[in-house]
Amino acid sequence: MKDTTPPPVLAAPGILEVEHHGVEPIPDHERTATPFDLFRLIFGGANTFVTVILGSVPILLGLSFVDALWVTVAGVLLGSLIVAPMALFGPVSGSNNAVSSSGHFGAHGRIIGSCLALLVAVAFYSISVWTSGDVIIGAAHEFFDVPSSPWALGAVYSVLAVLMLVVCIYGFRFMLWVNKVAIIGATAMFLAGIFAFWDKFDFGYSGAFGINGVASVDPAFWAAAIGAGLVVMSNPVSFATFLGDWTRYIPKETSRSKLMVSVILANLATLLPFIFGLATTSIIASSAQPFFEAGDYVGGLLNVSPIWYCIPISILAIIGGMSTGTGLLYGTGLDFASIVPRLSRIQSTILIGVSSLAFIFFGKFVLNVVQSISTFAILIVTCTAPWMVIMIIGFVKRKGWYDQDALQVFNRRLKGGIYWFNDGWNWRAVAVWAVSAVAGLLFVNVPGQFVGWLSPIVAGIDISIPVAAGLACLLYLTVLKTFPEPYEVFGPMNGPSSSQKPMSSTESNATPTSDTLLQQKASQ
Template identity: 25%
Template sequence: MAQTQEGLIETHSIDMVPDHERHGTPFSQFTLWFGANMQVTSVVDGALAVVFGADALWAFIGLFIGNILGGAVMALHSAQGPRLGLPQMISSRAQFGVLGAIVPLVLAVLMYLGFATTGTVLSGQAINGILGVETPAVGIIIFGSLTVLLALLGYKYIHVLGRIATITGLLGFSYLTIMAFVKFPVASLFGVKPFELTTFLLAVSLSAGWQLTFGPYVADYSRYLPRSTPQSATFWNTFLGTVIGTQWAMTLGVIISAASLAGYGGNFLKNQVGYLGELAGIGIIAVLIYMVIVIGKLTVNTLNAYGSFMSLLTITTALSGKKSASTTQRTLFIVGMIAASVCIALFASKDFLNLFKNFVLVLLMVFTPWSSVNLIDFYLISKENIDIPALYEPQGRYGAWNAPALVSYFIGVLIQIPFMAQAMYTGPITKLLGGTDISWIVGLLATALIYYPWAKRCNVAPDKMIYPED
């Protein structure tokens, strides 16, 4: 197993990062998650709340509540990184079993693929705007190539990119926000419609879903922090970075979508990236905004590629018994994932906004039960004590399959179906509630209520952390 970080390409993968290679400060989590969320897809996600019927005021409030709730769960996952020194999803083996963890891992890979595809579509539009070309494939392929390069370089360079994205995001989105207030009568866009519970909860779900879907990979980017890093510092830097960056971008989406629907120039629904360029102005200013969009999307897309590599490796090593990957394997996993997202992006449907809304809500349905299991086990059952060597042994402490986690997880997913509000299916209870989608809340609570007492009776956690050197 490689034990050095001195080369250009990161060598650690799903193995634990040893103490002598730990580095950085908790503030790196703030810049990474602020930069990763201050980007165009967050703007689109915020706009969806207005596009699908919410008043701008209640959309803003609903999005803020969802970001707070989802961001808190996401940051609790991040706080696991310094203590474990492991990527996020391999710690799921402590709950689901070494082979059982493959179940949520497969869903995580599909999530990475979906977000990578949507990011590639929007970033391709921005690159084409910079180059002045109209062929979609040009921008999409260039963006995919940049993503592969940075994901291969790994952890250290991803954090550098996060710092760059924070600076460019602050400058670019400050300018766009000012231009929105200059061009639109912003105050008149709020409070136009009465409060509607259905659209309000949709706004909450959109932002909560956005935050919760970071759960499967957030600890990937805190695992190099020194083991002595206070959990509170990791939590608050992650929480504030992700909530502030996301809420700012989503609020801009609320404003410009409300203005667009009110007839104040442009059509945000038709061309999201082009609309932001027009909002910025013409010439070099628009090009600079396109560059901000590309940098922000490149940050989060690199997270998707890097996270997909970790998840795919966790799946394959569970079957092969290995604990790490060669540079060749790393390259093949990352190139394969990004190539798939590029191919899908080239043939993406024109009905982008509606598909993206349903994609986020479906992900919310499958990952809230996983978050519930993972956090309850780590903080309440095992009391933050994990036998790390046993995570690589199907015959060890955690076994190959763990019934409490798997059964609770599947019940947590299935119990949400009657509460769903999707384009293809609306649950019977949702119809009784007038279309209000509360499936993710039901899934989170139901999973917790089933898993906690069962896992407490079957607890196999050690009395203290067991590291490889022990």
Template identity: 20%
Template sequence: MTPNDPPAGAATLIERRTIEVVPESERHGTPFNQFTLWFGANMQITAVVNGALATVFGADPLWGITGLLVGNLLGGIVMALHSAQGPRLGLPQMISSRAQFGVFGAVLPLVLVIVMYLGFAATGTVLAGQAVDEIVHTDMQGVGIAVFGVLTAAVAVLGYRHIHALGRAATVLGGIGFTYLAVRLVTTTPHLSSLLGAKPFDGATFLLAISLGAGWQLTYGPYVADYSRYLPRLTSPRTTFHCTLWGSVIGSQWSMAFGALVAAVPAASGAGFLDNQVGFLGRLGGGGTVAMLVYLVVVVGKLTVNTLNAYGGFMSIVTTVSAFTRERHVSPRARSLYIIGFIAASVLIADVASSNFLSDFKNFVLTLLMVFTPWSAINLIDYYLVSREKVDIPALYRPADRYGRWNAVALGCYTVGVVAQIPFLDQTLYTGPITKALGGADVSWIVGLVVTAGLYLPLGRSRSRAPEQMIYPEGFLEPSTPGAPAEVGHAGSTSRP
């Protein structure tokens, strides 16, 4: 333990743990907390916008909703497999990827992860800032964005326990709020059912809807285990997997299906969702006091997921820096400064964000798919099929130890996985030749997942660096810990393969 560590089992107002392994004595919570966190984080307006994109870019709402469901399920399975690593490892997600890429090599995907968090934090802040402006009745540019940034920083600094508490609140408020809005949509929109199935099935837009759903889920992968790492070590991985999966899939599909329907309505009646997403929801709620409550639901939902982005961004920055400084612990003061700096950057980006929000957001999500599906494939293949859930945790912090500075095999497979997707891309700046032949269907993420997994599995097995048993740091387990499996080793065990 470091001098800044809390006493064993103590709960502190501000979280003390950062990138170090969470000791068994500080583990707490149940897998159901994963359900409420991810359900609440997905019952929010950016998920509504993501679902609306399926309709905006040409899909029939019925087929768009179906495609989104397929994508959420496929991406959710991958995302939940990452979450199931948390209780066993007790580590932030990106620290564990050093076991595949090497201590320095993991910095490459980490830099991209930080960019992702900044992008999502900024786009979320744009919409939440609009809701805050409506609540406080101000026309001054940037006020709502700044207020929301302060709220995000406060919860992120407090840390893990408060993030989960916010997720529980967002689950209740989001469930009530979006149910009410869905009822209002059905009861105030004439002939809404006639909008479903009005267009014939189109393969390209159906695949786009799948990609939007899958991309939404897969981008949680680099930080999902950050929020399961405090669960007791013997927590069932299966239970953690299912609680995370269904919380995220149900919450996101609920929001996205609502978005696909809402986007179809202005196409028929000119109601204006595309021009002012937040204002449209307020008007749909009925205006007045009810609209204020709808804006509050928007703010709480966005605050939940934006806090995840800030917390995950902080963890990724510290993980990157610690690869070179070899630090394992960050002081509360440094932690706060990292988070405030990250939030300040996201607020600045949000303040100058492009007005072409929907199109930019669609391209942002699909671009992230290109760089994160190969990372997910390598991380999951290595953890479950190559290492078989055995990791030398102390070696993750030592460049000269088992996992080394760089892992050329993983980095090579990652590069191939990214490059293999280029002919299948459908972006504003570039459309791949195979995508054109497919009528505009972007299936690059499928190609990246399959190619990377197929390449890494045999190569990873032939050059595995995994230990024969799980190795934890000294003092991780109390001597009297009941039910400790015999396979668990400690830092005193042989650390080189």
């Protein structure tokens, strides 16, 4: 008699159960995350002082509060619309976005996405730790006379970094719980700022260009407005390489529109820390303090804050730094483990965490690159924009179809597969990305830090990201039309060629059977 007993229902791991999954596809029974969880991870990761610092930029560049507000809203909205489709890869591939990029850049070309993710993570992780640590020590010094010294800063940096590392070692579900707490806590602290600064805030703050500067014909105004808008836009765009780290835990059948709406709403919610940065920076500027001229937002904020707000500021620095840092460190550790398969996700996370802490100390106390790291982040985001455009166009062209096994060829140290292209590189995507990224860098304009060679021809207006993204879109569509990709990559309707089944690195002259591939995977 046939056994009709239903299979046991496997429970998903608990919050404090250490995650052991790497970039291999997440089992269906563990895909219990929802679009709302994605919202919390994005909003929690950006509801921090790092976003506040970015929010201070429009005022620092001389815009009035009203103009800065319009620029900020436009930058956040545009950036969220651009990055939203990057949430679609994880549920389909069951892996992170760097692995998914194998489908367009090739089994080896996916290294581009991994390198971009690593550089973005190191930059924003460092900014997060530095900012949070400086705020905590600054508040303690300003209001409780705690000595501000390199030793004190180093101690706070270390504690924050270790806490972030512990969360990342536990993995996705513990990180999700931390972000749930961070959203509530950080939002409450920002809202408390309304009472702290209400009597000092001037909605009519005019800035360097005067009220209603949007009507100005001064080229410097437009350079400041567009430059500020791109800095704001870089915040949502910076999530492009990391969204797959979280959406791989969302069921494949989840509505794509719900995923994209979650990304858009989460980024729109970050207007809270952005506007906090705008308002408080205008207060600092109105007070004619040297902090504003020096671009020292943290020092200026502490100087204008009432004494009772020191505790909320410190809490905000801790929980905000935790939510930002854990998301970045988790994704980088996960991806690095796929590049170096001999390392587990946990080992890779520890290695990246320790290395990042070393960079934080060296960069702060030896090289003094705290100001330069923001410029570096802008350069990396400029290079990420064309990579993101290529991925989105590719997703549309493939109608969201990917072969999960073929995406894992690089991680499993195999050869071949439908994404092998030319020795593991899809020259179409790689060439378009390289040309577009270089073109974008030529138009970067960060005065005193990095000015691209072609920036002067557009009156110093930073159009780096629009150039990089727009050129990538134009070139990639042209290349795909002129040099069509192999029909196998478009899905089972065309049927993959048997000659392109994955081959092991030691058997490159023979096509292994399915059984052979299973044995190879098991042995690894």
